[in-house]
Each structure stands twice: as C-alpha cells, then as structure tokens.
Amino acid sequence: MKIYVFLLFVVSILNYICASSSGFYVDNGKDQTVLDKSMSRKQKLNFEKTMLNILGVRRKPKRHIASSNLYSSGPQYLLDVYNSLEGSKRHTDFNLDKDLPSVIESDVIMTFPMKGNDVNNMRHEKGIRLLFDVSDVPVGDTIVGAELRLHKFGIDEIGNITISVYQVLLDYNGERQLANVNNVNVLYTYEGWLLFNITSPFTTWIAFPSMNEGLYISVHKHSNPGHEIHPETVGLVSSIYDDTEDRQPFVTAFFKYGSSSLKSKIRRIRDVRKRRQKTESDVSYNFNPFLSESAWTLRSCQIQTLYVNFKDLNWQDWIIAPDGFASYYCGGVCDFPLNAHMNATNHAIVQTLVNLINPNEAPKSTCAPLTLGSMAVLYYLEDNSVILKKYKNMVVKSCGCH
Structure with missing residues (x-):
C-alpha cells in the first residue's frame, strides 16, 4: 500500500513538472491536442511576460490574493457579468438587463466594495454615510458610467418609502453638506x-480625490416625508458587520479605453516586439513543435489549435475566469490551387499564380487570420479588488490566404 501511495506521489510530481513546462496546448499534426513540452524555462518566462503585457498587468498579483472573498457582492456581480458575456447561466439576482448597454459599450468594468460606514456624523443623524476607495481606476480611461447598488430585504409593512443618495461635500468652513444625486421609490x-446612478460624484472623485467624502443614504416614509428613518429599519443592508457578504453595498464603474491608455498599450506592444526580436532564435509562437517540415507542407491553410492554460502558468490564484482560452492560430501553406476552404483573397490568387510561374518575382501568399474575436478576463488586482476586462483581437475565428 505504501509503495502504491509513493508511486502515485511520484506520478503527480512528474505530471506537475510536465504541466509547468508550458502554458499552451497545440495540435500535434494527428488531430490531437497535446501539451507543448518544448519550452525552456527562459522561453516560458518570455511567454509569461508577453501574456502579462497583453493583459495589461505589470506583474502577477501576489498569491495571498487567492484568499479574497469571491462570494462578496462586488466580485459576484462581475462574475455574473462575465457569465453573461460568455453566454453561461447566471445564478444571482443583480438584474443585469439594466446594465446591458453599459456592459456592451465598456472595455473595463470594476467594482469597489464599501470600505466603511459612518453614522451620526451628519445633521441628518438617522441616515448613514458610505465610504468607497476608488483610487485604483485605470489611468486615462474614459468613464462610461457609475452605479451604487444597495440591497434591501422585504419588510412586512404596508406603504412606500423613498431612498435618497446624496454626495457628501465640504463647504469653505469644512462643514459637510449634501447634494442630491438620485432617488428611488419602493414598497x-x-x-x-x-x-x-452616481456617475457625477464618481467622476468628481476621480478628478479630485480629496473631494471623496462618500455618499449619504437617507430614507423617508411617503406618509411622513419630513421624518427621516434609519435605513436598517426598512431592510437596507448598510453595515460591513452584517452577516451578509453577498449583499454588501458596492459601486460599479464602466470604462472605455482612453487615448493615454491606448498609447501605453502601443508602448507595451513595441516592448513586446523588441523582446520577440531578441528571443526569436529561442522560440517562435507561430511554430508548431509537433509538426515536422514534411507534415507541415501536407496541410493547407486552416485554423489550428492553440489553447493557453492559465492553471499551467500557475495564474489560477489571481485570474478568476476563465481557466484558459482557445486562441487558435493560422497555419499551413497557400499552394496552387487555392481551394474555396482557404478563403483566399483575389490578390492572394494572383500572387500565387505569379509565384508558380516565377518564384523569384513574388513570394507565396501567407496563411493569416481573416476574422478575430474578443475575450473577457476576470481577475484580482493587488489590493484584492476585482476587475473585468475585455480584450479585442485575441481569438482567431477564421483563416485565409493573403
């Protein structure tokens, strides 16, 4: 029995060593997808750096972030949005239909948990002030919109209430003042x-961080509008000490990539290209190591398997979803005749004919992506907050001869 357990341990260690040798899976030329084990440690590090640059992450967040509570309200909301984008079933009650336009329009979605609350600090002593740290927003990105979400439990009482959200401001004397932002009437x-909708105060906080004094929540009965009541008496969850982590207040912000963000992306792409040129002799990401030259020439231009596994890269501690993604790539030759399944352009057909007549006059046409798709990634930031980013042109949808 001990020998059997030891053998299982050895096998698991060997599997880990093999799996950690690479982060992607490719077609082995026999219509089988297998783990690429041909990378050296240096090549794998280069691959990881390139992937991190594409994701816009300077360095991997620390491993202790895995202890963050994914089941709190903000991360659960983003997981719901992610599942919605991927066409998966949703299991929460956030009612994303109202957010659909913002989700579609935005490139980045972030949630900010409540950092604290403060009672009896305003002249309206029965309300409550909620505090949010929004200092980690993407620099240079454009704000599409921002929302505050509050959860309310049902109360067995007849009547209506008005829940009002105010921006807390400081006057010239340092006294706190209130500016109404939004109101909701409910039973x-x-x-x-x-x-x-808190887009206005959120935009102010980003432009002038020192003005972030939080939001004030006030509740009034319709039957007695001049009398303020405590939020908890109507079922509002407004305390971080409540045993309701999945019902805590949180702020959601939607962004589009801005010009400065675009410039930084271009800069990162240039850095990646420079590194690729330096390491070109070490690794080629378009080369399939399982195909010999003779086997390669037998295949015409078509989409090939390329799956990047985040778990093999040991990134599962900070990337929440997905576990990996099928990137695919275009491989094969564009030899005459260019059949219909090769999706050849007219230019490629002419170029191939010229190459066939005189190879010195023009090179063969190239197998390249025709259409590309996007992918969404949900991951932790350094401060344990969660961000959802959409990345364009990450997945090959179809190939053709160019």
Missing part, C-alpha cells in the same frame, strides 16, 4: 438590489 415589501 416596504420590495426585496432585491436597488440601483442608483
């Missing part, structure tokens, strides 16, 4: 998430 019996 006492309503249960679910309440949505408030």
Whole structure:
C-alpha cells in the first residue's frame, strides 16, 4: 500500500513538472491536442511576460490574493457579468438587463466594495454615510458610467418609502453638506438590489480625490416625508458587520479605453516586439513543435489549435475566469490551387499564380487570420479588488490566404 501511495506521489510530481513546462496546448499534426513540452524555462518566462503585457498587468498579483472573498457582492456581480458575456447561466439576482448597454459599450468594468460606514456624523443623524476607495481606476480611461447598488430585504409593512443618495461635500468652513444625486421609490415589501446612478460624484472623485467624502443614504416614509428613518429599519443592508457578504453595498464603474491608455498599450506592444526580436532564435509562437517540415507542407491553410492554460502558468490564484482560452492560430501553406476552404483573397490568387510561374518575382501568399474575436478576463488586482476586462483581437475565428 505504501509503495502504491509513493508511486502515485511520484506520478503527480512528474505530471506537475510536465504541466509547468508550458502554458499552451497545440495540435500535434494527428488531430490531437497535446501539451507543448518544448519550452525552456527562459522561453516560458518570455511567454509569461508577453501574456502579462497583453493583459495589461505589470506583474502577477501576489498569491495571498487567492484568499479574497469571491462570494462578496462586488466580485459576484462581475462574475455574473462575465457569465453573461460568455453566454453561461447566471445564478444571482443583480438584474443585469439594466446594465446591458453599459456592459456592451465598456472595455473595463470594476467594482469597489464599501470600505466603511459612518453614522451620526451628519445633521441628518438617522441616515448613514458610505465610504468607497476608488483610487485604483485605470489611468486615462474614459468613464462610461457609475452605479451604487444597495440591497434591501422585504419588510412586512404596508406603504412606500423613498431612498435618497446624496454626495457628501465640504463647504469653505469644512462643514459637510449634501447634494442630491438620485432617488428611488419602493414598497416596504420590495426585496432585491436597488440601483442608483452616481456617475457625477464618481467622476468628481476621480478628478479630485480629496473631494471623496462618500455618499449619504437617507430614507423617508411617503406618509411622513419630513421624518427621516434609519435605513436598517426598512431592510437596507448598510453595515460591513452584517452577516451578509453577498449583499454588501458596492459601486460599479464602466470604462472605455482612453487615448493615454491606448498609447501605453502601443508602448507595451513595441516592448513586446523588441523582446520577440531578441528571443526569436529561442522560440517562435507561430511554430508548431509537433509538426515536422514534411507534415507541415501536407496541410493547407486552416485554423489550428492553440489553447493557453492559465492553471499551467500557475495564474489560477489571481485570474478568476476563465481557466484558459482557445486562441487558435493560422497555419499551413497557400499552394496552387487555392481551394474555396482557404478563403483566399483575389490578390492572394494572383500572387500565387505569379509565384508558380516565377518564384523569384513574388513570394507565396501567407496563411493569416481573416476574422478575430474578443475575450473577457476576470481577475484580482493587488489590493484584492476585482476587475473585468475585455480584450479585442485575441481569438482567431477564421483563416485565409493573403
């Protein structure tokens, strides 16, 4: 029995060593997808650096981030959005239909958990002030919109209430003042998430961080509008000490890539190209190591398997979803005749004919992507907050001869 257990241990170690030798899977030329084990340690590090640059992450977040609570309200919301983008089933009650236009328009979505609350600090002593740290927003990106979500439990009472959100401001004397942002009217019996548009105060906080004094939540009965009541008496979750992690207040912000962000991306791409030129002799990401030259020439231009596995790169501690992605690539030759399945352009057909007549006059046409798709990645930042990013042109959809 001990020998059997030891053998299992050895096999698991060997599997780990093999799996850690590379982060991607390719077609072995026999219609089988297998793990590429041909990378050296240096090549794998170069591959990881390139992937991190593409994802816009300077360095891998620390491993302790895996202990962050994925089941709190903000991360659960982003996981719901991710599943919606991927066409998967959703299991929460955030009612994403209202957010659909912002989700489609944005490139980056972030959630900010409540960092604290403060009671009895305003002249309206029955309300509550919520505090949010929004200092980690992407620099240079354009704000599409921002929302506050509050969860309300149903209360067995007849009547309506008005829940108001105010931006807390400081006057010239340092006294706190309130500016109304949004109001929602609901029944006492309503249960679910309440949505408030806070784009204006959020934009102010980003432009002037020192003005972030939080938001003030005020509740009034319709029957007695001049009398303020405590938020918890109507079922509002407004305390970080409540045993309701999946119901905590949070802010959601939607962004589009801005010009400065685009410039930094271009800069990163240039850096990646320079590194590729330096390491070209070490690794070629378009080369399939399982195909010999003779086997390669037998294949015409078509889409090939290339799957990047984040778990093999040991990134599962900071990337929440997906586990990896099928990037695919275009491989094969564009020899005459260019059949219909090669999706050849007219220019490629002419170029191939010229090459066939006189190879010195023109090179063969090249097998390259015709259409590319996007992918979404949900991951932790250094401060344990969660971000969802959409990356364009990451997945090959079809190939053709150019």
